[in-house]
Amino acid sequence: MATNASIARAVAPRRGVGRSLLLTLPIALWSMLMFSQGFMRASRATKMASLLTIVFMVALFFQMMRTSETYRWRRWFFVALGFLFPVGFIYNLVAARGTMGIPIEEMIAGRTPFCFIPIPMIILPAAFTRSIIFPSSILGNNGNTAGIAVMVGLWFALSLVMGKGWCSYACFFGGIEEGFAAIPKRATVKKINPRWRYGPWAVLLAIVLLSFAFFEPTYCMWLCPFKAVTEYVAARNLVGVIQNIIFIALFLGLVVILPLLTKRRTQCAFFCPFGAFQSLFNKISIFDVKINRELCNDCLVCRNVCPTMAVNAESLAKGETHMACMRCGACVDQCPKDAAVWHIKGTPIAVKPERARLMYIYGAWALAIMFGGSILAQSTATILHFFM
């Protein structure tokens, strides 16, 4: 298996500074627009956090333009998002209710923050009974802005543009495992049975059916690894204890240990039901990643670096990636023959792939600033509050 070290190309800038700055200008303006509200706040910590976020996001985009590489610069943002999100989230929870556990009173009052992962679970019960099986409110209340309408609206808008790119630019959980996967120089476990790729679909099928049958968000109740770092079930009885043991075991196994061993996003690749659901949006999105068969020499570098095993010999033969492709850009960046390219559906594969990449990156980064950037700014402000 080729390693990142052995396949890394020289990071020779492909664009000049002036041209890169010019290409970065729209993103810089967009960032300032997005965080202008932060500067109007009285708090010095909030102002500083907004400024830091703008510099961070713009600098990363500048590097994307200068080096024509996507993956490693995106990874800085994504890992920062993954590790900072729990900080701000937990701080807010503790400030509002004094605990990370969800007490029954909060659920009855519909004050549980809604995350995007239950979306596939709420569809069937909502369609048949017009009720939402998640203890949150539609518009958010009591300082909780993560209402169902806001989250579903944002998710839908972003998904139409980015397809499964949501999992690489917006998901505030995936960065944690991507961070752990980046630590080892090479993978200890290299051979993985490709059948595990079907895991997310199986979890999706199971939780959709069980949620409809038992009228509860089954994944949130029993299977979410990220409960371990966000809000867990208040362990007031034996079942609560069992639930938390499951959450922690899944988190340690899928988000920490396996990424360290495999250098892959194992939770996303083998377990996350939302990722499977999100794959369907790859069919709608106009962007995809293609393999130019005329240039490809079947070196399998793309297969080896893909964090979600979305490339294999079968897909390579077809000149495409599997539905699980998260548009992270790892294969495109690492391909020694430039055979893996960003592509706009309906256009010839060999025509200006960099233009397709730019079109995708502008959209994805603009949305990353709006969604993930605001989380980064809020969490950074939370930390800075302790020092300023």
Add this chain to the structure above:
Amino acid sequence: MYGTFLMGEAFALGLASGPACVASCGPVLVPSLLGEQAGLRLHGRYLTVFLGARLLGYLLFAAVAWELGTLLSLPPTVRTVVYGSVHLLLAAALLWHAIRLGHRHAAAAPELVTIGARRHWRLPHSAAVFGFLTGISLCPPFVVAGVRAASLGSLAAAVSFFAFFFVGTSIWFVPFAGISFIRRDEAVATVARMAMVIIACYYALIGIMFLAGRQVYGYQR
């Protein structure tokens, strides 16, 4: 005349509770149908056996409900034991079926490779087991029908009530035949088997918790 109204009531009750029945049986029926080969005839046969066994479970339950007088007279502990036991049995059946499908797919048994071979009608045992167990599980509409049947004057009336209730709910199962049109490959078979294992684990957990007399939902004080 009263009998006609009664059967109409049973049918309407079944029709109205259909979505709840579909939701209740879905975790068992959908993955097991996906685990089968494609083909409308094959799925029709599977569904027929499933529904037939479910009817058998219904009628058996109707007789018991009528014999006992009313479901409400059943102590909650007995209902909990029935509910927990049925879920444990369903978990075991799902696991058994997932393993059996794994062997069958791995060995490409004659049922899968039928080119040039004469098909013999074989009872899909899994459909019969799943149908019967879901037929006696105490899902909410089933309990409603059970309470109503228990108040009827004779055993025959109670059994007939459940039979018409069954017909009403069964209409909702017809769309499941559409699963036969999904193309079958290694991916679908693997997803079906994995989903069966996950659902089996969930059912086993529920069954154990109910038998142990614990609250399944961990939010209580």
